[in-house]
Amino acid sequence: MSVLAYGVVAWLFLIGIYGVVTSRNLIHLVVCLSVAQSATDILLLEIGYRDGGHAPVFVSLPAHPGPAVDAVMQALALTDVVVGAAVTALLLALVVQVHKRAGTLDPDKLRSTRD
């Protein structure tokens, strides 16, 4: 189970980076980057998980609740998800302006200086 859990994290991160390197379209590149970012969120939550644990909300619990899972990791991951989406939107705004100036979305065809 540990192998599967941590293996999925490594796999998602590596495949996200592979998508960034071999991309031919800047919008596809930005979405692959967000896939790599979600791998780190999964790792945070996996570190905080506990077998048989329940969510750290202490209302309407049964008579013998088990232990609760880690709440600090959830607090870290939840702001990460929202702020990650805003930063992805910032990258897409950059892509839109690049397309206006360079006329192309292919990273290989972008030149570093203007003619």
Added chain:
Amino acid sequence: MSQALIAVALVWAAASGTAVVLTRDPLRQAFTAGFFGLALAFLYLSLQSGDVALSQIVVGAIALPLIVLLSLAKVGKDQE
């Protein structure tokens, strides 16, 4: 039981993440990305994180596909 659920959620997330990267056309990738967001929300929920799953559902299914589709519309319009 919960172990089996987490294992299924992990495999589903890995498979849809791979699908997002291998979909080269950005328009089709927007839909695959929405599906990946749903897989992630299911994984977070099975790891007993309700707060993070809430954020992921709204961000991954609504905000991110909307932004990608609006960018594609702008880029496509400029190419006319």
Added chain:
Amino acid sequence: MSRRARLILFAVAAVGLAATLGVGLAGLPSFGGQITAYARMLNEAAPRQRHVTDVVSAISFDYRGIDTLFEEFILLAAVTGISVLLRPLSDETRQLPEDKAPARTIPPPSPAVWLLAVFLGSLLALTGLETVTHGQLTPGGGFQGGVVLASAFYVVYLGTNYTTVERYQPNALLEASDGVGASGYVLIGLLGLLAGTAFLSNVVGLGDTGNLISGGTIPLLNLVVGLEVAGGFAILASEFLDQTAVIRTRRR
């Protein structure tokens, strides 16, 4: 360098990265084992000390409140960056969408879609407000509720047309909400300094556990963060929308 050389370099580097990741992840404690002592202590102490039932909100807005302040400022900076990047440039102009066949008018959206947009928008706004205000009791809080509120704005665009969006979502109001949310967090933190303790201390009365008004400054911080996130995401979408619908290159 050429694409082929870049891919070969990536392949070599990826093998090294995979090996390092493997060694690093293998050193972690096994999945599902014991959680850290800090987390165990917080799970036990937070409901008693802060009179809240959702420990994640207590950690975000009280025990680690300063980290949430920085995250909020990252969000503000990203939205400001988007507003700057997508401003009309010197060779562009703002014009409402025009029909290519001027003899015919643009058909309005069907009334059924409009009604569905109104219904869903109000439902989303209500759910968003409920999520923001109940952050200290159940999973929820400022960040999640703020994004749900912003999606109420998106539904208005999806079901109606651009002129309705422009009329009912004035940009000035959204920007004001964003600014009030960001500065409100700092002002509530200053309450702690005024009361003689540290910045962002919980100095308002704590209330009873399980009631809506409990947790001291936690519901107040939930409200301002909800305002900021909702304003920020709505501005984000309206900037992209302006680019698509309204801003076009100036015709000479």
